[in-house]
Amino acid sequence: xxxxxxxxxxxxxxxxxxxxxxxxxxxxxxxxxxxxxxxxxxxxxxxxxxxxxxxxxxxxxxxxxxxxxxxxxxxxxxxxxxxxxxxxxxxxxxxxxxxxxxxxxxxxxxxxxxxxxxxxxxxxxxxxxxxxxxxxxxxxxxxxxxxxxxxxxxxxxxxxxxxxxxxxxxxxxxxxxxxxxxxxxxxxxxxxxxxxxxxxxxxxxxxxxxxxxxxxxxxxxxxxxxxxxxxxxxxxxxxxxxxxxxxxxxxxxxxxxxxxxxxxxxxxxxxxxxxxxxxxxxxxxxxxxxxxxxxxxxxxxxxxxxxxxxxxxxxxxxxxxxxxxxxxxxxxxxxxxxxxxxxxxxxxxxxxxxxxxxxxxxxxxxxxxxxxxxxxxxxxxxxxxxxxxxxxxxxxxxxxxxxxxxxxxxxxxxxxxxxxxxx
Ligand code: SAJ
Numbered sequence: 066x067x068x069x070x071x072x073x074x075x076x077x078x079x080x081x082x083x084x085x086x087x088x089x090x091x092x093x094x095x096x097x098x099x100x101x102x103x104x105x106x107x108x109x110x111x112x113x114x115x116x117x118x119x120x121x122x123x124x125x126x127x128x129x130x131x132x133x134x135x136x137x138x139x140x141x142x143x144x145x146x147x148x149x150x151x152x153x154x155x156x157x158x159x160x161x162x163x164x165x166x167x168x169x170x171x172x173x174x175x176x177x178x179x180x181x182x183x184x185x186x187x188x189x190x191x192x193x194x195x196x197x198x199x200x201x202x203x204x205x206x207x208x209x210x211x212x213x214x215x216x217x218x219x220x221x222x223x224x225x226x227x228x229x230x231x232x233x234x235x236x237x238x239x240x241x242x243x244x245x246x247x248x249x250x251x252x253x254x255x256x257x258x259x260x261x262x263x264x265x266x267x268x269x270x271x272x273x274x275x276x277x278x279x280x281x282x283x284x285x286x287x288x289x290x291x292x293x294x295x296x297x298x299x300x301x302x303x304x305x306x307x308x309x310x311x312x313x314x315x316x317x318x319x320x321x322x323x324x325x326x327x328x329x330x331x332x333x334x335x336x337x338x339x340x341x342x343x344x345x346x347x348x349x350x351x352x353x354x355x356x357x358x359x360x361x362x363x364x365x366x367x368x369x370x371x372x373x374x375x376x377x378x379x380x381x382x383x384x385x386x387x388x389x390x391x392x393x394x395x396x397x398x399x400x401x402x403x404x405x406x407x408x409x410x411x412x413x414x415x416x417x418x419x420x421x422x423x424x425x426x427x428x429x430x431x432x433x434x435x436x437x438x439x440x441x442x443x444x445x446x447x448x449x450x451x452x453x454x455x456x457x458x459x460x461x462x463x464x465x466x467x468x469x470x471x472x473x474x475x476x477x478x479x480x481x482x483x484x485x486x487x488x
Contacts, residue, residue, distance in 0.1 A: 239269020
């Protein structure tokens, strides 16, 4: 890959920004583009817009190298990397491709022969050929796979560990023209240390959705097992760990629901194009029902006249500040609909759809505490001190995360999701 190649990265979010920084740090000339002028202005000052371990350092060195600049308008480039959000429309359970369309339209007038557009965003099957290519052909008057190429390289990094996974994970390059695919492989080889596999765009689109759907269906199975264990004298956490001793079994873990902008959404991108996806739909419904299960579990154990419930953790997963699609939102709403004063605390999340409280304020006079997110810091709580703040000593641990002996010694009744044994 010629180090003089110019790459425009469109969308400077959780994936676009790390990509832009890594490409620039490795010698490519990179322009980071975002429609949010405030974000661009703040990035120019070297500010890091979200928590991601290691991102600050890479960003700093990329900016210092002089290879990375930020703008609000797409420039001409050799490679255009599209890393924009693909929101989910709850009412229709379908994808909203408006950002993919508008990014495509902003590139199209600049498209020249030999250009390669790389789509990183997760999309429903056939988006490259049915959505992006027609826009380019119409506006740029160029021919797909001859004059220009649309290649799908879905991101696979794990939020919270993005900077390592983006470098060390294997990647897929989905290209409908082998030469273009090889050029993209070379571009990614500038920073990827995992293996890079070539396939076509349709396969890459489907594989990305299959990966996240596999995880969602597996979690749904764990959640169903948890409910069955609750009806029996079984602790699902012990049962899953024993089942997973089998060399060909890998059951995931139950919990209060599946959050984040990937696993809870991507399976719907498969169902939107296929009538056949019944198992995938069923899994989505099982996982979406978990907040209601948590509410039922809690209310069945709270004394009459209980008023306040406190959620510990609203992030969708541990030790991150990301609350997108978190099951905590649904748990809060369900309690509020039932007339409860539902409060929430989180060590990492700063802003979400509802107000967050400082720890002691959240705990004060609570009738039930519900551990929703297994942040490491919750393990350090002192249950004896908390016992003095709450009104009723009831702890619902939806992640089997806390030291239950310690909490029981402080006088708490403990109910662990998926544990049918008396606790
Ligand atoms: N969860 C469970 N039980 C489990 C594992 C997870 O209930 O056993 C829940 C988590 O609490 C969380 C949700 O699932 O609410 C999703 O979290 P996650 O940690 O499984 O995944 P994400 O959404 O942070 O990232 C996923 C990853 N995909 C896979 O592992 C197949 C990541 O590699 C992708 O890059 C990312 O989606 C994406 O952007 O698509």
